[in-house]
Amino acid sequence: MLTSKQKKHLRKASHNVQPIFQVGKAGVNENMTTQINEALEKRELIKVSVLQNCFEDNNQVADEIVEATDAHIVQVIGNTVILYKESEENKQIELP
Template sequence: MLTGKQRSYLKGIANSEKPITQIGKSGVTDSFLEQLDLALEAREIVKISILESSLLDAKDTANEVAEQLDAEFVQAIGNKFVIYRKSTKNPKIQLPKS
């Protein structure tokens, strides 16, 4: 579970990131989750955009994806959301202590 300070730190990092993938009409699929799992292991923090045609809510979708991938929801703004998971093999992001 992230503290407020850690969440703020991750929001600052995510601010300069571009979305690396999109969720379309088909919604959250198994192949999407596999791709995102690999991206989280490599990058630790990932920004995803939701296409308007999918009619999904960003915050609900982010929480669902984070739960399935054992990741942490960071933020949702408009049709984009950010999730974080510490890499098991090569951690890069050093979170501040509480």
């Protein structure tokens, strides 16, 4: 679980990060979560964009991804979900 100080640090770090995944009307599937997990291992901090045609709530999408990848939700703002997962081999972000 991330502390509020860590979340603040990660929100600041994610400011210039562009969303690399989009969740559409098909929702979250196993293939997508596998790719998100690989991206988290490589980058540690990613953004996921939830498209307008997605039938699920943004928080529900975030919860499904977290459940499948063991990542942490940094923030759900608008249609964007910011996720963090500490990399095992490629640690780049030092948390306070």
